[in-house]
Amino acid sequence: MEQSATGSAIAQHAIALTINGQARQLRVNPWTTLLDLLRENLALTGTKKGCDHGQCGACTVLVDGKRINSCLTLAVMKDGAEVTTIEGLAEGEALHPMQEAFIEHDAFQCGYCTPGQICSAVGLVNEGHAQARHEIRELMSGNICRCGAYTNIVDAVEAVLGQNAGATP
Amino acid sequence: MMRFAYQKPESVAQAAAVLEADPAAQIIAGGTNLVDLMKYDVTRPGTIIDITGLDLKTIAVDETGALQLGALATNAETAYHPEVQAGWPLLASAILAGASPQLRNAATNGGNILQRTRCYYFYDRAEPCNKRRPGSGCGALEGVNRMHAILGESPDCIAVHPSDMAVALAALDAEVSVEGPSGKRRIAFADFHRLPGDRPEADNTMERGEIVTGISVPANPFGPHQTYLKLRDRLSYAFALVSVAAAMRIEEGSIAQLRVALGGVAHKPWRRKEVEAQFVGRPANRDTFTAFAAALLEGATGHGQNDFKLELAPRAIVRALEQACAGTPQDQACKVVL
Ligand SMILES: Cc1cc2nc3c(=O)[nH]c(=O)nc-3n(C[C@H](O)[C@H](O)[C@H](O)COP(=O)(O)OP(=O)(O)OC[C@H]3O[C@@H](n4cnc5c(N)ncnc54)[C@H](O)[C@@H]3O)c2cc1C
Ligand code: FES
Ligand code: FES
Numbered sequence: 001m002e003q004s005a006t007g008s009a010i011a012q013h014a015i016a017l018t019i020n021g022q023a024r025q026l027r028v029n030p031w032t033t034l035l036d037l038l039r040e041n042l043a044l045t046g047t048k049k050g051c052d053h054g055q056c057g058a059c060t061v062l063v064d065g066k067r068i069n070s071c072l073t074l075a076v077m078k079d080g081a082e083v084t085t086i087e088g089l090a091e092g093e094a095l096h097p098m099q100e101a102f103i104e105h106d107a108f109q110c111g112y113c114t115p116g117q118i119c120s121a122v123g124l125v126n127e128g129h130a131q132a133r134h135e136i137r138e139l140m141s142g143n144i145c146r147c148g149a150y151t152n153i154v155d156a157v158e159a160v161l162g163q164n165a166g167a168t169p
Numbered sequence: 170m171m172r173f174a175y176q177k178p179e180s181v182a183q184a185a186a187v188l189e190a191d192p193a194a195q196i197i198a199g200g201t202n203l204v205d206l207m208k209y210d211v212t213r214p215g216t217i218i219d220i221t222g223l224d225l226k227t228i229a230v231d232e233t234g235a236l237q238l239g240a241l242a243t244n245a246e247t248a249y250h251p252e253v254q255a256g257w258p259l260l261a262s263a264i265l266a267g268a269s270p271q272l273r274n275a276a277t278n279g280g281n282i283l284q285r286t287r288c289y290y291f292y293d294r295a296e297p298c299n300k301r302r303p304g305s306g307c308g309a310l311e312g313v314n315r316m317h318a319i320l321g322e323s324p325d326c327i328a329v330h331p332s333d334m335a336v337a338l339a340a341l342d343a344e345v346s347v348e349g350p351s352g353k354r355r356i357a358f359a360d361f362h363r364l365p366g367d368r369p370e371a372d373n374t375m376e377r378g379e380i381v382t383g384i385s386v387p388a389n390p391f392g393p394h395q396t397y398l399k400l401r402d403r404l405s406y407a408f409a410l411v412s413v414a415a416a417m418r419i420e421e422g423s424i425a426q427l428r429v430a431l432g433g434v435a436h437k438p439w440r441r442k443e444v445e446a447q448f449v450g451r452p453a454n455r456d457t458f459t460a461f462a463a464a465l466l467e468g469a470t471g472h473g474q475n476d477f478k479l480e481l482a483p484r485a486i487v488r489a490l491e492q493a494c495a496g497t498p499q500d501q502a503c504k505v506v507l
Contacts, residue, residue: 032175053208057271066274067271068271072204072205075199076219120270142272
């Protein structure tokens, strides 16, 4: 058992998470972030670690449908939650419309920020607060792209928002 | 990150009891500030007390017309709530001017007003900082101080409070409800945060063991005459260099009521009610706004790299007052400043 700064013993905690539709029973240390749990313990390395401080958005995942920075989230605090990562967006071989749109609009270069961008964009569409391009830009501002693919990312998100607007009268 | 233990209490009383009994325990809510600070080793809780299971998530208008916000309602839920958008657009706007969508989905109202300063010296354990290590000195005073205070500083600390939401709450005369070992109390927003003085380690006037349970914001008569103008190094996802929460009521071309709070310039949202009162009855025009800005900023001093704020702040105040006067609040998505 590990010890705290003050020397007392620290227990691991049992948590239940549904990750990409699959129920998991896990034991975690209190200091394990959701990002490290995904990458280091569950080999779900699609979610990226950019800054590890909430400043870049590479680690964005959906928790109970809402986009958050997994690097600033302690896994132990998400007991019972549903987590969706980039690995969980496609339905079998069929890519998620946002994944399709990123390919269609050439919305990445190196691809490092892309899983976070796509999860963030899916969250943006769910939230329903963006329509115009300037709104997409503002509400995608939590995702930094060092390659500067921003214009094409906005194109991709705009296209998906347009498809949805067409689908729901 | 240091190792720490984890507890999830089921009541505010239980959480407060743990907090009071264990000096090394700290509350965690959204975690977006605390986890960051723990990773930098700026703070080292022995135990974290997860309060997210507590029933403090309300967003509602009470019988007096006041907005009641639970400490654990998220920043996103609050800012997009229809009642908040309709009755407290200044608050909604200030929240949406801060951080990023992901962070606002996790950040709580209690955590937001209790977030710590972003001063580089506070974050860097190799540097002196009276706020992080009392008595070690202030590295910013003669150092890298572009983001720092121009008002209310002390020789011991020139850090600023980074919250946008707090600036709106100051302008809107909010009250913070806290609960702790000595019961419940309400703290006027102006008395909640403090100036650094010779005790910069204390950001606010809460006592050991106290927990923020909620924030109440009275109804206001400002309608569309309220705005949050935030100026920063890039258009989004950056802390304020200077921000202004401004609201006014105009009668026959004159100022009938005026509220202005500033962010990015002091250790707490900067507001002076006596200066506001002096300008009631004056014509609502640019000359008045310019005179008001000068009066509100009286005594402001730069520390080198932040000297530009002495020029930026009055211009931002005038512009925000023009926006409030015209009833054309700053749009937080379209960043054109009209
Ligand atoms: C990259 C980045 C950019 C940001 N940009 C901005 C910005 O532009 N503007 C802005 O305003 N903010 C900004 N933020 C800060 C963000 O708004 C805060 O981190 C957030 O509001 C904190 O809320 P939380 O619930 O996550 O707090 P936590 O991290 O959980 O807690 C923060 C502090 O408050 C204490 N605490 C929390 N809740 C309570 C309670 N109910 N009672 C007693 N103590 C409590 C904790 O012990 C801790 O000390 C940014 C953050 C990041 C990481
Ligand atoms: S890795 Fe989480 S925001 Fe950068
Ligand atoms: S595609 Fe390279 S960082 Fe965005």
